[in-house]
Amino acid sequence: MAVKKVRWPKLDPDSGVEDATLLILEWLGEQGVDALIRVDAExxxxxxxxxxxxxxxxxLADAVRTDGVSAAECMGRALFTLREAGLSVPF
Structure with a gap:
């Protein structure tokens, strides 16, 4: 049985993904996708x-979850994962 390798995306900290997060969430909602980003103090x-x-x-056939140490890292990983799941997010 083959084990699927998980590859972390190479993130560009200057990509501006933090600035576009609300637009991305709004676009996902327009596509019928429920989405949220949150921070956990604990x-x-x-x-x-x-x-x-x-x-x-x-x-989305399955739910998507990503975690990161910053909002930018988390959303960068989210965009990568959403694209791998077949959703062409326009960012």
Whole structure:
């Protein structure tokens, strides 16, 4: 049985994804996808990645979840994961 390798996307900290996050969330909603991004204070205090993005429904066959140490990292990973799931996010 082959094991699927998980590849982390190469993130560009200057991509501006933080500035576009609300537009991305709005676009996902227009596509029938429920999505949110949140920060967890307990995980910050524990030194864990505190930002989480979750999306489900619409064209997504399965729910998507990504975590990151910053909002930009979390959303960069989210865009990568959404594209791998077949959703062409216009960003």
């Amino acid at each position: 995980r910050i205090q524990a030194g864990q990645p505190a930002w989480t993005f979750v999306a489900s429904g619409g064209q």
